[in-house]
Amino acid sequence: MDNLLRDKTRSKYNKTVNTAKDCNFLSKEIHLATNRTISASTLRRFFGLLPCKSNLSSYNLDTLAIFCGEKDFQNFILINSKNKSDKIDKQNANKSAINQLSQFTLNSISKRTLGGFEKTIPREDLNRELNRFIQSEFL
Known part of the structure; x- marks a missing residue:
């Protein structure tokens, strides 16, 4: 510290x-x-x-x-150790929320296509960009 x-x-x-x-x-x-x-x-x-x-x-x-x-050194320690763990917790919560939303969206699309969803073409570039965003500092 x-x-x-x-x-x-x-x-x-x-x-x-x-x-x-x-x-x-x-x-x-x-x-x-x-x-x-x-x-x-x-x-x-x-x-x-x-x-x-x-x-x-x-x-x-x-x-x-x-x-x-900061108010004092103890507060300095508290704030700076808390920021790191809060950031990791926030990133994990955001990843979980994104995965849930993505699954919900995929299920909704699947239901609306009346069974033809399996025939759709996966978009690798979209998946790659989505994964890059999830791993980034934006979350």
Whole structure:
């Protein structure tokens, strides 16, 4: 989760964080945005610019999470772990609904063709495009 917090902090800052000077500027930016302080050396450890034997304090994690737009670090964890599982659940529910609707549609067409449905030509390109849509990020 720290890697995600690092990425979101960089994204929010919208600049690279590769030097001590970058960390000084980021520290000031965080203070302006959150009214909380986090030292440049803490940021240097967080971004791997200084060796570190311990984890960040909960205050510093909260400060970075607040800078990224969350209430605190626990909320950051909750939202970011929930988003992944929600997306998978939504995709599975959509696939199931599409399959049910497709089966209903096929049954309706079959009933209306008075027994000639078996003689229809399968449309491979349509099936391929439908499967591509189902597997896409649009769901």
